[in-house]
Amino acid sequence: MKILVTGARGMLGTDLCEILSPEHQITGVDVEDADVGLASEMEELIRRASPQVVIHCAAYTDVDGGESRRGEVFRVNAEGTRNVAAACRETGSVLMYLSTDYVFDGKSKRPYSETDAPGPLNVYGASKLEGERSVQGLVSAHFIVRTSWLFGLHGRNFVDTIIRLGQDRETIEVVNDQVGCPTFTRDLCLALSAMVRSNEYGIYHVCNAGSCSWFDFAGEILQLWGRSTARVIPTDSTRFRRAAARPAFSVLDTSLFQKTFGFSLRDWRAALADYVELKKKRVVANETY
Numbered sequence: 014m015k016i017l018v019t020g021a022r023g024m025l026g027t028d029l030c031e032i033l034s035p036e037h038q039i040t041g042v043d044v045e046d047a048d049v050g051l052a053s054e055m056e057e058l059i060r061r062a063s064p065q066v067v068i069h070c071a072a073y074t075d076v077d078g079g080e081s082r083r084g085e086v087f088r089v090n091a092e093g094t095r096n097v098a099a100a101c102r103e104t105g106s107v108l109m110y111l112s113t114d115y116v117f118d119g120k121s122k123r124p125y126s127e128t129d130a131p132g133p134l135n136v137y138g139a140s141k142l143e144g145e146r147s148v149q150g151l152v153s154a155h156f157i158v159r160t161s162w163l164f165g166l167h168g169r170n171f172v173d174t175i176i177r178l179g180q181d182r183e184t185i186e187v188v189n190d191q192v193g194c195p196t197f198t199r200d201l202c203l204a205l206s207a208m209v210r211s212n213e214y215g216i217y218h219v220c221n222a223g224s225c226s227w228f229d230f231a232g233e234i235l236q237l238w239g240r241s242t243a244r245v246i247p248t249d250s251t252r253f254r255r256a257a258a259r260p261a262f263s264v265l266d267t268s269l270f271q272k273t274f275g276f277s278l279r280d281w282r283a284a285l286a287d288y289v290e291l292k293k294k295r296v297v298a299n300e301t302y
Contacts, residue, residue: 016209017042017064017106019049019097020071024168025111025198029068032202033209040064043071049093052100059100066107066209069097076115076137080256086140094144098151107154109209114161114193114220116142119260124224126266127159127216135257145216156208157216161265162230165198166291171227175234176292179241189228189247193263194220197284207274217273218265221281233282237289 014037020026021041030041040062047054049071059067073079073089094110101108115138116131133139148155164170178185196219204219225233228247235241250259271277278284 024165026070027167050088052096055096068109077256090140091143095147108152109156114263124264124266162195179243187228187231189226190249195281196220224264
């Protein structure tokens with residue numbers, strides 16, 4: 014199958030190209046190749062590649078920075094997605110769009126299902142929701158995949174930040190009033206691979222099983238890393254005046270994915286353990302050379 018991946022040099026896109034390439038003909042593009050905010054560039058790119066499937070990972074992901082750059086965030090995440098969707102409509106390509114738990118307001122008392130009403134709290138979430146609407150309105154054969162709290166080997170993420178802080182500090186304050194689902198990019202790629210082989214189109218929530226607070230997540234990271242004596246101290250969101258509001262509870266219900274595709278992703282702790290082992294091997298390799 015011919016698949017075009019946008020954001021191919023990002024954290025998820027890099028893993029996705031690697032995992033899909035043995036089975037599919039992959040074309041990976043990123044900001045250096047085309048500007049998603051320009052309709053003419055995306056139309057030409059997708060027409061020339063003539064993919065059967067486009068997996069749209071490219072996005073403006075600086076959640077706090079985006080609060081003061083609303084125009085640019087919407088240009089990339091909303092207008093850019095509309096441009097990709099319009100091009101897919103012209104070529105007849107299936108479109109898979111990567112979205113986020115931040116489309117929700119965090120007021121739910123139970124995990125969010127695909128039919129729950131969105132209500133984003135920040136510019137990033139609002140722009141991704143607008144992208145969802147463009148996909149739904151322009152491409153009948155589409156997947157919208159909402160995921161959360163991604164970590165992977167090819168980009169900045171919370172796990173690496175905690176490991177780094179653990180080397181320099183005796184204590185690390187982390188909020189315990191935001192709960193979500195940590196998700197390893199390589200695990201997510203396995204789910205996306207199953208989806209592109211199907212025609213079970215629609216909205217799906219996909220993340221590693223289980224949930225935790227950022228505080229719990231940080232504690233597990235340092236325990237698995239085992240090379241730091243830093244202590245994680247719980248605090249709440251009022252202690253950190255961040256530009257963008259976050260949902261207090263953004264746990265995603267993945268039962269629709271499991272029912273449709275016959276499997277679910279493993280628990281986030283097992284995924285994190287594998288990620289930390291990969292990080293340790295990289296550290297050893299760098300020390301060796």
